[in-house]
Amino acid sequence: MECKVYGQLVDDKKQPISSIQLEATVDDNSFFTDNNSLGQASTDKNGEFAINFTLTPEFMEKDNNQIKIDFLIDEKSVMNISKDIEDEIIDFGIIKFDNGNIGVEGRIIDEKGEPIEGLTVIAEDVDYGKIELNPLELIGSKVKSLIKNDNSIPDGGILGRSGDFIKERYNSLFFLRDDYLGSAVTDENGYYRIIYPQERYREILDKEPDIKIIVKDKLGVFGLRKTEVHQNITSVIKNIDDILINRAEIEGWLVTLNSDSPSRLTSNNNFEILIDNHQAWEKIVEVVDEAKSYLYLTQFVFYPELIPKFFASSSDPSVSSSDDFSDYKSDDALAKKLLESEKRGVDVKIIINENRVVPDNYDELYDYFKDSKVEVRRFPAKGPYSMHAKVLVADGKRSFIIGSPFTQSYWDTSKHDINEPRRLEKNEGPIHDVSLYLEGPVIYNLEEFFIELWNYLSDLDFEGENKINENKSLNKEIINNNTSEKLPDFNPLLRVEDESLQIVRSITPQTLSKKGETGVLEAYRKAITNAQDFIYLENQYFTNKYIIGALKKALQLNPDLQIIMLINEVPDVPTYRSWQHYGFEFMGLDLGKLMIDHPQIGVFAKWSGRYQNRKNKLRNCYIHSKVAIVDDVWATLGTSNLDGSSLSCSEEFGSREISQNHRNMEMNTIMFDMDSPQSGNIENFRKILWSEHLGTDITNFERPQEGWLDLWKDKGYKNLSQLDDEKISLHGGILPYSTKTNPKEQIKDLIEQYRRIKGRFNR
Secondary structure (H helix, E strand, O other), X not given: OEEEEEEEEEOOOXXXXXXXXXXXXXXXXXXXXXXXXXXXXXXXXXXXXXXXXXXOHHHHOOXXXXXXXXXEEOOEEEEEEEEEOOOOEEEEEXXXXXXXXXXXXXXXXXXXXXXXXXXXXXXXXXXXXXXXXXXXXXXXXXXXXXXXXXXXXXXXXXXXXXXXXXXXXXXXXXXXXXXXXXXXXXXXXXXXXXXXXXXXXXXXXXXXXXXXXXXXXXXXXXXEEEOOOEOOOOOOEEEOOOEEXXXXXXXXXXXXXXXXXXXXXXXXXXXXXXXXXXXXXXXXXXXXXXXXXXXXXXXXXEXXXXXXXXXXXXXXXXXXXXXXXXXXXXOOOHHHHXXXXXXXXXXXXXXXXXXXXXXXOHXXXXXXXXXXXXXXXXXXXXXXXXXXXXXXXXXXOEEEEOOOOEOHHHOOOOOOOOOOHHHHHHOOOOEEOEEEEEEOOOHHHHXXXXXXXXXXXXXXXXXXXXXXXXXXXXXXXXXXXXXXXHOOOOOHHHEEEEEEEEEEXXXXXXXXXXXXXXXXXXXHHHHHHHOOOEEEEEEOOEXXXXXXXXXXXXXXXXXXXEEEEEOOOOOOOOOHHHHHHHHHHHHOOOOOOOOOOOOOEEEEXXXXXXXXXXXEOOEEOEEOOEEEEEOOOEEEEEOOOEOHHHHOOOHHHOOHXXXXXXXXXXXXXXXXXXXXXXXXXXXXXXXXXXXXXXXXXXXXXXXXXXXXXXXXXXXXXXXXXXXXXXXXXEEEEEEEOOOXXXXXXXXXXXXXXXXXXXXXXXX
């Protein structure tokens, strides 16, 4: 007999409940070969459902036959209802769900009331009044043993102490705090509906949910909004008020800081990209020597004995200060030059990092200047964060965003020689960095940062005295006299005039403002979201979970997207190495293979030295730069690393709750090349930068048919071949990233990996 069961599911307000799975069953399964299921269906937009099925005459002759409907969410029954089978048509009529809350719904709109499509919306249950145990105490040695048995996380490191990180990896152990209820993506009308079973929030003494809605970006990674907590929800489907988000926050490339317009965007600027510190520091010396009114400097570390500039003793005019020589003359120390500036009437003010966790040299710098009119103030950091923005402003007309701290060990040229004599006794090996020289209206934003920070410290430590009351950079005439031609290795393609720039910052919460700023993180969010062809990341660290999650999602959404990374194999924060490796795995890399064996990702490290006749004199070239380039239309450089401290909060050192106020002071510049026709400024920068890394002038290279990643892979395999033949000489050249802990083991690992696969390639 052909039968049909149907009905309509409504909530406590008699509104239809859609998208609920249901299954029809009978009490007696003897007439069915597999089970007593009659069929499955789901409620439509009107809450209606229908299931057709066949029953045997023998079954219909039985007494007290009943059909049962189970309503399911995530395959878990949330309600069931039964009815006698008296006819081939079984009408359950209107079924009112009255078994508690099972969902939320609402709408996301922009400032004009227009719907926003494609945003991820998450519902969380906030557990009020429950005992929040320390999860590490609860699971104790179990977690530690899990970590120690995981070969991808050597020695546990900081992972053994970070509750958030372990929660990511062992989520099933953690149900003590906020419960994830469910998520949805807004439709073309901006609507979302999230359905969940009650067991996700029903616990002892907590029978009704207290729900918070979180709105994330189109990658589903970055949080955009959080609602207030809706407490003790009893309605079946809770309707949430419209959530308003400025469209400019979501779309485009410009940073808005949660507003409807770009922040700190200026036009008609000149800038010059300074690759490696022999260029950057000589330019700084020039500006300090020529300052007439004031010099404002923020630095992470500043050793008074730093010598930024050297002269060749040779009388040969072809020998420059960047050439490889041991016979040289040093200029005065930078601190002495600042003293000389002060003596000729220049107002010199310095803000230096002081930290309870990270070593600093505030006392040494303060003592050096204490008998002068040079003012030195400390930025007191009380956790794993710092005043990391390195900015110099001179007379409101010339300025820098500086890559490196002022310590002699960071002196280097583009040759990246291992035994560079101008690093003096602090020679810790080659180092690569990038700085930026700026002229024009953009200086207002750099000077604004210094003034805000100086005045904050006036209130904090000096009873409000000696504040700076005027940003003197306003309406200054732009300097168009290019003096950089005399710099070592000057490249005119890196000098750009009359361009728009955006300044983005990370600001420590509870300092310049209550919540601080995460402008650098927003810049990366937008760039990764909009990337179509390639993302190039050159950075000291790679641990920030938001960046890693965004890259993973971007790769999933766009199979043609390529990611090229140049980072350190052994970061100077020892625990970061484990985080870095987890990030690689999360993105889909196999740590047991060469890190260029992925079709969309290539990870490389920078090396200097030789390996010839079984004599290995190769050494890591430390990456200190913070550069990113996307599709040759967007680029950023500055002081911000890709870790928690620089971008969001220092979760690598504890849970988000513990670390939420631990964020560095950082400063980055964003460059754009989106007009048609393009200026080519970002492309020029990329090709000049890559030419150093690849050891080949690629300024005239066209994009390979399969993408720029192929160019890096080809060079990586070529260098591996030379390494295998013990015929390699590198000056800051690239090799694939190795997961080993020291140069000797890294070289051995790379050779072994290459020998296993070299037969597959005709390179």
